[in-house]
Amino acid sequence: MRNPLNHVDARHASLGPVQQLLFQAVTIRSPLWQDLKQTLTFGAAVPWDILLGGSALVVQATNAAHAMDAPTLNGAAISAAVLTALAGARLVLRFRNTSGVAAANPTFNAIYKVQGGAFTSAATGNSRCLSLECDGVNWVEISRNAADVPN
Numbered sequence: 001m002r003n004p005l006n007h008v009d010a011r012h013a014s015l016g017p018v019q020q021l022l023f024q025a026v027t028i029r030s031p032l033w034q035d036l037k038q039t040l041t042f043g044a045a046v047p048w049d050i051l052l053g054g055s056a057l058v059v060q061a062t063n064a065a066h067a068m069d070a071p072t073l074n075g076a077a078i079s080a081a082v083l084t085a086l087a088g089a090r091l092v093l094r095f096r097n098t099s100g101v102a103a104a105n106p107t108f109n110a111i112y113k114v115q116g117g118a119f120t121s122a123a124t125g126n127s128r129c130l131s132l133e134c135d136g137v138n139w140v141e142i143s144r145n146a147a148d149v150p151n
Contacts, residue, residue: 060103087136
């Protein structure tokens, strides 16, 4: 599916790679981007290209260990300059447990700053959300579900 917010195309071919990423960072500040949702690929490492949407679902189909990779922009690592431009941008991450058993708790790349450094997965048949905001350097937790929410 083509992302309607990914405006870096032939019209912006003259932009260098850093300028293209900064252009995308400005796009991410758009309220329209906040409404784009995506389902992330569940595995030992869970990649997240935030250009495809600020809201993501991780379906925990097994109880295997999994780690959230650092977010990327259009598949590329996010530079310090772009992180600065992203200050104030928010992400929502929902973990849905469909495994039939207790799912493993996710671990997070160091760029995520979560309360106590940990997040508890929901019981099977339930989900939990984690909201994060970019402070210009890291993605910092601003809220989470206190208890399980039925799927």
